[in-house]
Amino acid sequence: MSNRFTRRAGVTLIELIVALVIVGVALAGMVAVYTATTRSSVDPVIVQQMQAIADNMMEEILMKPFAPPEGSTVTAASGRVNYDQVSNYDGYGQGLTGIRDVEGNVIPGLERYTVLVSVKQAALGNIPSKDALRVIVTVTAPGADPNLPQPIVLTGWRTNPS
Template sequence: MWNKSQRGVTLIELIVAMVIIGVGLAGVIGVLTRTAVTSTDPMITKQMTAIADGMMEEIQLKPFTGDGARAANGCDRSNYDEVDDYADYGGSSGIQVCSMDGTVGPAGYKVGVQIVSGSGGIVTGAIPNGDTREITITVRNGANSYQLVGWRTNFGGG
């Protein structure tokens, strides 16, 4: 006997609701899985940026000219006393990231520095080409790379 005051859901309604909720959960889990797999990429980019910024600051704080001699052992840069000492540091493939005294930094990162004399068209006529250096720092981690370009001028004349 059926009474209109009885309430509830039928078996078919429960099955349909479970299918809809299951499909929705599968979609959400798929998105979360994809996000978890690629979540390290921003960290790698941030570390490459920090490494390049640190190297750029180190180079730009050096005097424009020095004694002209460069004595380095591996990644030890403690004897670098001028901007030009960093020219071709790490070569084309880069060198393991390390601090100025040669202490090894984070694994998997390589850094390379290129220094070009002259303004490269950035400043025309204002500063003589011999008094300008374009500094390009490239940091690599596997297939990822980050490049930072800066300039240093001989603003003090020495």
């Protein structure tokens, strides 16, 4: 007679159910964190689009001369196509909806963004305020969703070269 106990390999049904419950709870927690994170994160495409709009507007403004050409009488209300100096852009964007090209046409896909421009005289180091213009371009994202990014604000300077 042999009294050998044979050891059986495997798991019981109860152990299997407990393991599945533990793994299920862990996965549910991970998915909840992932969902909350992605829901509250800002869409990087919107941020990149806002940055591109601000960069392009700032570049357009700073490419203009500090002072108007001789005999020029352009007002800010006459449209960007006629702007011939940096200060013409002061107040641009107020009352406008959508991003517009130089001719004033709304650019498709950018109808819900807004851009505001401020151009003011300001001293810059040793340069007096009459010879320096501070340009501020502000771009806001479409909608009022609190998960959208804050407005992008770029500041540039244009000085009188003479």
